[in-house]
Amino acid sequence: MKYIESVNNPKVKQWKKLLTKKERDKSGTFIVEGFHLVEEALKQGEQVLEIIVSDKVGLPPRWDAGSTPVTSVTEEISTSLSETEAPQGIYAVCRQSNQEVQDAKTMLLIDAVQDPGNLGTMIRTADAAGIDAVVVGRGSVDIYNSKVLRSAQGSHFHLPIIRGDLHEWIDKLQDKNIPIYGTALEGASAYTDISSGASFALIVGNEGNGVAKDLLSSTTANLYIPIFGKSESLNVAVATGILLYYLKK
Incomplete structure (x- = not known):
């Protein structure tokens, strides 16, 4: 030593x-x-x-x-x-991992999430839900930021987490006929109205602005989570957990 x-x-x-x-x-x-x-x-x-x-x-x-x-x-x-x-x-x-994602059936795509605690929690939640891979798009905090690593609690070593162009990934998923669900407040369906299959991709977005409109225009369907109390919205990491577990059921 x-x-x-x-x-x-x-x-x-x-x-x-x-x-x-x-x-x-x-x-x-x-x-x-x-x-x-x-x-x-x-x-x-x-x-x-x-x-x-x-x-x-x-x-x-x-x-x-x-x-x-x-x-x-x-x-x-x-x-x-x-x-x-x-x-x-x-x-x-x-x-740093250089894993390739080829046969993933379930994926989480993250658009411009800037809070390291949120990103790490989303990665950890995807790991816990059995999601095959996570793609982190431009505008997001670095996936190897120390706070992201701590929040993810080791999930960086459990599943592929890659930085990529979300538009390119949407094209790849569409070529494979994998349903893509965005998250939005307007022009969206309640998430419980969707019956997911064995394969899907979920796109979640920036804490303040949500998923970019050009990404939402390319999805199979856009979803929202009803708010029953007086809060204006859910934390993006919490919303991600609800949706991933519902879609993966």
Whole structure:
């Protein structure tokens, strides 16, 4: 096990750069923080490039890191890598997924969702609902943003999550005769009026503006969730959960 004690070490500087989208995109890697996320990453070991652990913590005995390099660092270095209020002292540098989505029968398409907590929760919900893949369109927060990773709770390692052009994906889905459901308030049907089959795609959109109109014009049908109380709307992540579970039933 290597040990690093200088905050000026080149590897430390590189790890800290991974807290920026620019460096994540450039290197094709990202960093996860905390025992749960590192453990989930290790279960999909081919993505893990390196484990970083504070000399005050150590690896849990039950973990099998295999041949993955492990570097021990001072608590000062460990804290400098953290973006949480209560650092756990353990991190993993991971390779971004390049999974191809070919035979997916159920998909979640996300249009310009900018809140990292919402995006992470939607990814986690899609994972829990057994959705085959998630496509995140332009204008959305980075899928490897640290808050997205924490909110998704390891789902990045469970199913394909890709960045893509939603118009192109709609074309592909239409070619396969997969029904595409948008979410809208006008010109839409109550979601309970739809009987879904084994295959479908759901498009959900931006917290303030919803799904772009040009995307909605290409769907099979657009859906809304009735509001029975006085709230004006549902949180996009909550709405996504309701719709995915209904369509997947």
